[in-house]
Amino acid sequence: MTEAELPMPLPLLLGLVSLATAVFTAIIAALSKKWRTPADDREDRRIGIEADERLLARFEKLLEERDKRIDGLVAEVKEVRAIAEKAANANRILTDWIYAAVRVVRELGGIDMLPDPPEGVVIADHPSHRVKN
Numbered sequence: 001m002t003e004a005e006l007p008m009p010l011p012l013l014l015g016l017v018s019l020a021t022a023v024f025t026a027i028i029a030a031l032s033k034k035w036r037t038p039a040d041d042r043e044d045r046r047i048g049i050e051a052d053e054r055l056l057a058r059f060e061k062l063l064e065e066r067d068k069r070i071d072g073l074v075a076e077v078k079e080v081r082a083i084a085e086k087a088a089n090a091n092r093i094l095t096d097w098i099y100a101a102v103r104v105v106r107e108l109g110g111i112d113m114l115p116d117p118p119e120g121v122v123i124a125d126h127p128s129h130r131v132k133n
Helices: 010-034 038-107 127-132
Strands: none
Touching: none
């Protein structure tokens, strides 16, 4: 059978078949709902409410556990921040002290008696700096 032999165009025919199927499905759903008893509805609601309450309690418990872990992490971060700030302050103080000590040694003329500085540290008048230049 070809499309020309059909009593109507193919898209219209497919649309009518889809509409008929949707109406038939809606009628079956309405009839099956009507056959339910009120007791079935009450039982479903009671089970649904109990399940909702259990899920809500479980969810609240999970939230409390998460909040405890977050509070612990926040406390640890604050402790680490305090340690890092102390170390940074100590480093600044040590750097300032080293600069002051080098200035005093330079003024007293003993810059040549200082040992070689660590890698990355440059003392302008020190023999190790002069050798590299």
